[in-house]
Amino acid sequence: MDKVRIYRLSERSITVSWEPGIRPDIHHQVMQLDKRITADSFPGWIENVPAYHTLTIYFDPLKCSPDQEKCLHTLISTETLSGPLTGRTIRVPVVYHKTVAPDLELAAEKLGISIDQLIALHTSRRYHVYMLGFMPGFPYLGELPEQLNLPRKSVPAAKVAAGTVAIAGRQTGIYPFDSPGGWYAIGKTSISLFDHGKAYFEPGDKVEFYQVNQF
Amino acid sequence: MSLSIIKTGVYCSVQDQGRWGHQRFGVPVSGCMDKHAASVANILCGNAHDLAVVEFVMHGACIRFETDQLIAFSGGGAIPVSGHRELLLHRAIFVPGNTVIDLRYKDKGCRLYMAVAGGINTPLVMGSRSTYEPASAGKRLAIGDELPIGQRADISQRMIGKKVPKEVTIAKWGAVELLEEMNTDCIRVLRGAEWEQFSEPSKKKWLSACFQITQASDRMGYTLSGETLGLADRQDMVSTAVSSGTVQVVPGGSPLLLMADAQTTGGYPRIAQVIDTDISTCAQKRPGDKIRFREVSDAVSQELYFSRIEELKRLEKTIRVKFSI
Numbered sequence: 001m002d003k004v005r006i007y008r009l010s011e012r013s014i015t016v017s018w019e020p021g022i023r024p025d026i027h028h029q030v031m032q033l034d035k036r037i038t039a040d041s042f043p044g045w046i047e048n049v050p051a052y053h054t055l056t057i058y059f060d061p062l063k064c065s066p067d068q069e070k071c072l073h074t075l076i077s078t079e080t081l082s083g084p085l086t087g088r089t090i091r092v093p094v095v096y097h098k099t100v101a102p103d104l105e106l107a108a109e110k111l112g113i114s115i116d117q118l119i120a121l122h123t124s125r126r127y128h129v130y131m132l133g134f135m136p137g138f139p140y141l142g143e144l145p146e147q148l149n150l151p152r153k154s155v156p157a158a159k160v161a162a163g164t165v166a167i168a169g170r171q172t173g174i175y176p177f178d179s180p181g182g183w184y185a186i187g188k189t190s191i192s193l194f195d196h197g198k199a200y201f202e203p204g205d206k207v208e209f210y211q212v213n214q215f
Numbered sequence: 216m217s218l219s220i221i222k223t224g225v226y227c228s229v230q231d232q233g234r235w236g237h238q239r240f241g242v243p244v245s246g247c248m249d250k251h252a253a254s255v256a257n258i259l260c261g262n263a264h265d266l267a268v269v270e271f272v273m274h275g276a277c278i279r280f281e282t283d284q285l286i287a288f289s290g291g292g293a294i295p296v297s298g299h300r301e302l303l304l305h306r307a308i309f310v311p312g313n314t315v316i317d318l319r320y321k322d323k324g325c326r327l328y329m330a331v332a333g334g335i336n337t338p339l340v341m342g343s344r345s346t347y348e349p350a351s352a353g354k355r356l357a358i359g360d361e362l363p364i365g366q367r368a369d370i371s372q373r374m375i376g377k378k379v380p381k382e383v384t385i386a387k388w389g390a391v392e393l394l395e396e397m398n399t400d401c402i403r404v405l406r407g408a409e410w411e412q413f414s415e416p417s418k419k420k421w422l423s424a425c426f427q428i429t430q431a432s433d434r435m436g437y438t439l440s441g442e443t444l445g446l447a448d449r450q451d452m453v454s455t456a457v458s459s460g461t462v463q464v465v466p467g468g469s470p471l472l473l474m475a476d477a478q479t480t481g482g483y484p485r486i487a488q489v490i491d492t493d494i495s496t497c498a499q500k501r502p503g504d505k506i507r508f509r510e511v512s513d514a515v516s517q518e519l520y521f522s523r524i525e526e527l528k529r530l531e532k533t534i535r536v537k538f539s540i
Contacts, residue, residue, distance in 0.1 A: 049456040056456035132241040133480030199240035
């Protein structure tokens with residue numbers, strides 16, 4: 001396994017980092033290692049946090065052997081981190097309309113395409129859930145078609161409504177709760193993304209958006 | 216068995232040692248900002264070190280105990296007072312029913328912890344009693360709230376003794392020597408994951424300059440002012456896991472020190488990681504306070520991590536021996 005870097009994030013965590021980037025093949029390895037460690041965890045293991053090109057492993061240093069880093073090196077260099085992963089495919093209904101998506105017209109204008117084209121492009125792909133972060137349940141989905149690539153707003157909106165589907169860079173995401181946000185709001189879904197301690201998505205899931213006229 | 220909140224002060228909430236196991240879903244660990252102080256307070260009144268406590272930010276709060284309780288305070292930022300009597304930190308304190316405690320002004324520290332024998336027994340949410348409102352885990356405490364208290368351990372019962380006092384009684388023994396550390400302004404750090412990418416002047420400034428904790432500071436993190444820092448070459452980073460103690464440098468160049476409610480992932484370059492032991496020191500800093508950073512090795516940070524746990528175990532053992540359990 002080349003170009004893997006392992007570093008301590010804190011006394012209680014180690015990060016395994018592949019080559020930085022947003023790539024399904026690298027994320028596949030992240031999720032493989034995640035699955036491998038979850039299935040056969042070591043004493044003191046607490047949790048894994050998958051991200052785009054990193055897996056961060058939290059543990060209790062009191063219960064865990066001081067050689068944990070070495071063990072990880074061995075695991076990564078000896079295991080083939082390939083093979084199928086059973087991610088779910090989840091279809092998400094979205095209303096793309098200016099009444100619920102304040103930035104829909106602005107985004108289309110900035111991108112130099114029509115609203116219909118924007119919707120067609122956004123619903124044209126199956127996206128990959130690279131990670132959840134920013135707030136409980138917020139999925140980072142990639143990768144957007146190049147034609148939808150917009151830098152995030154220079155001044156974030158003070159309030160983005162819960163359920164807002166938004167885009168920024170080559171990413172798209174959904175806001176679980178009302179919050180400030182710097183992404184362009186292009187649609188809204190009725191799905192509840194974080195409820196009673198449960199997130200709707202998991203890292204590794206696949207997401208397809210489809211257009212609906214109302215909830 | 217409960218206590219009620221008569222006044223809240225700036226902010227107060229129920230916290231424990233954190234909500235672990237849900238970070239992959241974007242749920243922060245949360246818990247006490249000064250986890251060490253909370254552990255000490257718990258142990259001193261006979262609790263397991265990780266029970267839920269009340270975290271008070273600065274002075275101004277007022278609480279009333281409806282029934283007899285054994286409590287202990289640790290941390291800083293306020294002086295607990297009952298009537299005209301100052302209640303010492305780091306002592307077990309017996310309070311009879313109907314006792315009212317006020318938190319008075321103190322010029323040092325920021326967060327006071329109150330442990331109650333039996334622990335604050337609010338409902339568990341995702342395995343923790345820590346307040347984190349965005350995930351509907353608890354709510355900041357408000358006037359009139361009543362907090363349930365759990366079943367006291369045998370050792371707490373022994374501390375109270377057979378003859379239950381009629382008035383507030385402060386134990387003659389305590390753990391006074393644990394108090395000093397929070398007064399330092401020197402915070403020890405490890406190199407952050409992107410350390411090498413920072414410009415040489417930035418690295419130098421980071422380890423030599425004084426940084427001030429700004430008003431833009433809360434349980435999620437502290438924005439620091441003093442010097443602006445930057446990368447040698449501008450480059451975009453892909454988000455990855457961050458944790459409490461992580462120091463990110465945000466666009467504009469200000470360092471952002473992540474604290475207990477840190478989001479689980481971040482996309483800004485990380486110049487440093489505050490060692491676990493010194494996160495508690497940071498938790499006792501308030502806006503306006505100045506801090507400096509000093510680099511230590513991985514080995515030193517781990518040694519300090521373990522020696523602090525040893526310190527807590529010793530305290531626990533001493534109390535056990537004293538009350539022969």
